[in-house]
Amino acid sequence: MRLRCAVLDDFQQVATELADWSPVADDVEVVAFDTHFTDEDALATALADVDIVVTLRERVPFPATLIARLPRLKLLIASGMRNSVIDYAAAEAHGVTVCGTASSSTPPVELTWALLLGLARGLVEESTALRTGGPWQSTVGADLHGRRLGLLGLGKIGSRVAQVGLAFGMRVSAWSQNLTKERTDEIGVDLAPSKEDLLASSDFVSVHLALGDRTRGLLGPAELALLKPTAYLINTSRTAIVDQDALLAALHEGRFAGAGVDVFDVEPLPAAHPMRTAPRLLATPHLGYVSRANYATYYGQAVENIRAYLTGSPVRLLRPN
Structure with a gap:
């Protein structure tokens, strides 16, 4: 049998x-x-x-x-x-x-940039408007060249995201608890003095850390409050690294420009989950590895x-x- x-x-x-x-x-x-x-x-x-x-x-x-x-x-x-x-x-x-x-690690690197670019240039809003008879040009894109990309984590995925950022002409910084200047010099990026400095100085922040005791809830209300009003946050790593209640509150209150998220606390995402209707959010159904x-x-x-x-x-x- x-x-x-x-x-x-x-x-x-x-x-x-x-x-x-x-x-x-x-x-x-x-x-x-x-x-x-x-x-x-x-x-x-x-x-x-x-x-x-x-x-x-x-x-x-x-x-x-x-x-x-x-x-x-x-x-x-x-x-x-x-x-x-x-x-x-x-x-x-x-x-x-x-x-x-x-x-x-290639697919999550590519999806990170799909989310970042989609947010920066308002692709969802502009495409939807074009296809539904909405306004012709309603957003003003955020530039990448010369802007600061802050990476939380510079491992296998984070380092490749950094290389793309450098190719766009971005200034790239990275931080994690054990990150060394030798590692950032090897990749060709700046070592941020602290997590707080990276969050406050970056125009785009992307999360590329493994989930563990030290990273769970790493970005809570106090950390998200450090982001510039014009900044964007990308998380294609693990949901629990970012406090979900704090993220939803920040998005609804417009504390920063927007977020791109590919990971959720429940998957598949229930129909009534608040992430489905959150403003300023570009969300994909965990496509990073797909x-x-x-x-x-x-x-x-x-x-x-x-x-x-x-x-x-x-x-x-x-x-x-």
Whole structure:
């Protein structure tokens, strides 16, 4: 009897198109779900007869309570090589092997700039007006050349965002708790004296930090109050780095020019969530990792992981962060 593999959150219905599943076709039946399961009961019911699960990023938690309800589950594959919503101890206790895949930093870099440019030039407002008979030119674009781009984080993604900013002729500064002048000199940007200085002096602020105890709530009411009235904030990293209540309040009160957000406290975003109607907000449904090349890697390596598991030599094993 073939094993049953469930692919979760295949919203675009491309999981079986962007990778070749034929190497495991004799052993595995693939079932893709294009809707999101919003609670553990629904997920446990849908996966009751499943041996393998492929899940995207950290959208679907796999706590001990869920894993205990999936007696057939033997292999859990998550895209990326870091996942904080899987209970690894429970997986081990129930004999579930957990694997990951590679993930490119290029798509989130590109989406960061799509959001930044869309905000700076009022693309959504102008496009909507043009297509609906609205006014011809209603916004005045914010310039990039010569303006200050402040980066919170200068790692793999932040450093590439910095390089694009430099290509636009921007003055680029960066800050994080452990950032050194040697690192900023290597990238060719300025080291901000402090987080507060970076926020107060930047025309555009972009978040590129990993979520942890030191970064959770890093930008709260006091920090957001430091932004210039003409500044824009971009977050394609993790929701919890920016206090969501403080962000919503700042947007409604017009304390700064606007925000571009790709990550949310609940995903998919509920229909009545206040982020859907917040003013001065350009929001996308967590598209940072969503690209053809990335999906081909995710699902292609998921197939490789399944093959390796079936031969008794699992690869790309995930461990707790």
